[in-house]
Amino acid sequence: MSKGILEAGKDPMGQAIRDYFETGRAARLRVFSPQFEEDEMPVSTLFRTETAMPPLERLALDLCRGRVLDVGAGAGCHSLALQHRGLEVTAIDISPLSVGVMQRRGVTDVRAVDLFDEAFAGCYDTVLMLMNGSGIVGRLERMPQFFRRMKQLLSPDGQILMDSSDLRYVFEDEDGALDIDLNGAYYGELDYRMQYRQVKGDDFPWLYVDFGTLSCHAQANGFRTELLAEGSHYDYLARLTQQR
Ligand code: SAH
DSSP: OOTTOOOGGGOHHHHHHHHHHHHSOOOOEEEEETTEEEEEOOGGGGGOOGGGSOHHHHHHHHHOOSEEEEETOTTOHHHHHHHHTTOEEEEEESOHHHHHHHHHHTOSSEEEOOTTOTTOOOOEEEEEETTTGGGGGOSGGGHHHHHHHHHHHEEEEEEEEEEEEOTHHHHBOTTSOBOOOTTSOOTTEEEEEEEETTEEOOOEEEEOOOHHHHHHHHHHTTEEEEEEEEOSSSEEEEEEEEOO
């Protein structure tokens, strides 16, 4: 397997996506995190149609232009919507199971690729990262590496469209004061593990980042940030472009 690609036996989400595609239903996709109670991801969400998408995602689709790279494309909902609009899309995901489903659903250019694998090259006008797209960056310390990759993959006036959430509401008390350890890790740095039936994935880091923190890191790495819209629950859509 090339760098970062998931084996089927370690890919609970890919298994769930394949089951849902083949049978129209899936068992529980369980999500564990030391920071939260056990949770569940509704697998049908990954197959949402454009009308079922939250407004921030529909706005992101409207703003896509040129050649689009859909990073962490999952079951391909955004790639398919963009193809319908006549855009040229490349979908990448570290899950070969998900990639297989995307192929069968009609995504024309889809590849099993880890965004951070430098062997993957291309030139895109839009890099799309949705459903807490900042998650794939994993940790704040990985921001320089992320922006280096973006410089390699973006055309000179290309854009990144990314959604995320400010997790401060999780740690806020009734007075709005933040109950966090200022010497600890950034509060949006989480660890997750997933399970689907007997298939258990490895732990992986997942980053939620507030707009201010994202902007600081972007600026330090040669990118401008624009707040395009805010959602109903501390979530937002940002555009990042290279500074000249
Ligand atoms: N964007 C999709 C899926 C979100 S789930 C949607 O909105 O429905 C996140 C996806 O990112 C998963 O399918 C996971 O396999 C993929 N992923 C995680 N890390 C990745 C990486 N480094 N490179 C490419 N894809 C990645």
